[in-house]
Amino acid sequence: MTLFIKNGTLIDGTGAAPVANATILVDGGMITKVGDIQPPEDAIIIDAQGGTILPGxxxxxxxxxxxxxxxxxxxxxxxxxxxxxxxxxxxxxxxxxxxxxxxxxxxxxxxxxxxxxxxxxxxxxxxxxxxxxxxxxxxxxxxxxxxxxxxxxxxxxxxxxxxxxxxxxxxxxxxxxxxxxxxxxxxxxxxxxxxxxxxxxxxxxxxxxxxxxxxxxxxxxxxxxxxxxxxxxxxxxxxxxxxxxxxxxxxxxxxxxxxxxxxxxxx
CATH class of the missing domain: 3.20.20.140 (Metal-dependent hydrolases)
Structure with missing residues (x-):
């Protein structure tokens, strides 16, 4: 299963500054890409609606x-x-x-x-x-x-x-x-x-x-x-x-x- 998460502020857990309007690709339960990316055709798109995205x-x-x-x-x-x-x-x-x-x-x-x-x-x-x-x-x-x-x-x-x-x-x-x-x-x-x-x-x-x-x-x-x-x-x-x-x-x-x-x- 591939997830494409968009429209959220990313806190990546490394201590780096939060990233506004981030896009994240999750493939098989693993985060594979973060940044300026486009969703694959088979991806399930999740709109974070301006919320915060962070590691579990x-x-x-x-x-x-x-x-x-x-x-x-x-x-x-x-x-x-x-x-x-x-x-x-x-x-x-x-x-x-x-x-x-x-x-x-x-x-x-x-x-x-x-x-x-x-x-x-x-x-x-x-x-x-x-x-x-x-x-x-x-x-x-x-x-x-x-x-x-x-x-x-x-x-x-x-x-x-x-x-x-x-x-x-x-x-x-x-x-x-x-x-x-x-x-x-x-x-x-x-x-x-x-x-x-x-x-x-x-x-x-x-x-x-x-x-x-x-x-x-x-x-x-x-x-x-x-x-x-x-x-x-x-x-x-x-x-x-x-x-x-x-x-x-x-x-x-x-x-x-x-x-x-x-x-x-x-x-």
Whole structure:
């Protein structure tokens, strides 16, 4: 499919000045020409009507398959609704101009492949499958009543992410990579939605976190992202070689200096 876009102000993302009344040729999903060009005979012509044309945006932390709702609504909603809700979220993501996302937990390989195969509209996806966490940590939905309210329930294609100890962690990383993860997601601190911990709680030892990074390196450099809010958990993750800190709410100066030293990204 060939698209010819005209009558818009182009911001090309390079830092160059905006180009007024730009014309753009898109062939097979790739921008092939920009400038003073004429539309090919078979092109679909899109009039931007004086709007702004810019490259697709990237959202580096999304949860396409996670719904935050009251307990009664969650337990009374069929599990399969998660997939249909994801279709809605993916469509809205595209409508917002976001064409690539990094899913930070919950979406499995089938969600990604449904887009790649053209079954549903959605952004390009980098997925982490399951979120790794400790017993009693941010991904553990256990409650004193015995009811499990996990936001990331296990199902075929999405293994349970709870793991403790170096070798159990190593095996769990291998399981999520086997399931199709493009990036490894871990919680090195607690969070605000888990029933038995706190955002400042430190979770996983530095040695356990290093194993995750090592296993990613074994798979041609798969990166590791860490949900990390408390300062000590952030520092452990950075020292272990984790590539990005997600949230970073309680960053202190020591953590900031460590991140600068290691080249760690803050999302």
């Amino acid at each position: 945006l990237i959202d580096t932390h999304v949860h396409m398959m996670m719904e935050i709702a009251a307990l009664q609504q969650r337990v009374s909603t069929p599990f399969s609704m998660n997939f249909y809700n994801a279709i809605h979220h993916m469509r809205r993501t595209l409508d917002a101009g976001i064409t690539s996302v990094r899913d930070a937990g919950g979406a499995d390989l089938g969600v990604k492949q449904s887009i790649e195969r053209g079954l549903v509209p959605g952004p390009r996806m980098q997925i982490s499958i399951s979120v790794l966490g400790i017993t009693g940590g941010h991904t553990d939905g256990w409650n004193p009543s015995g009811v499990n309210t996990s936001l990331f329930p296990a199902y075929p294609g999405n293994p349970d992410g709870i793991c403790d100890g170096v070798e159990e962690v190593r095996k769990k990383v291998r399981e999520v990579l086997r399931a199709g993860a493009d990036v490894i997601k871990v919680c090195s601190t607690g969070g605000v939605l888990s029933p038995t911990d706190h955002p400042n709680f430190t979770q996983f030892t530095e040695e356990e976190l290093r194993v995750m990074v090592q296993e990613g390196q074994f798979r041609n450099g798969v990166k590791v992202m860490s949900h990390a809010q408390g300062a000590e958990g952030i520092k452990n993750a950075v020292r272990a070689g984790i590539h990005s800190i997600e949230h970073g709410i309680y960053l202190d100066q020591e953590a900031i200096d460590l991140m600068l030293e290691h080249g760690t990204f803050l999302v």
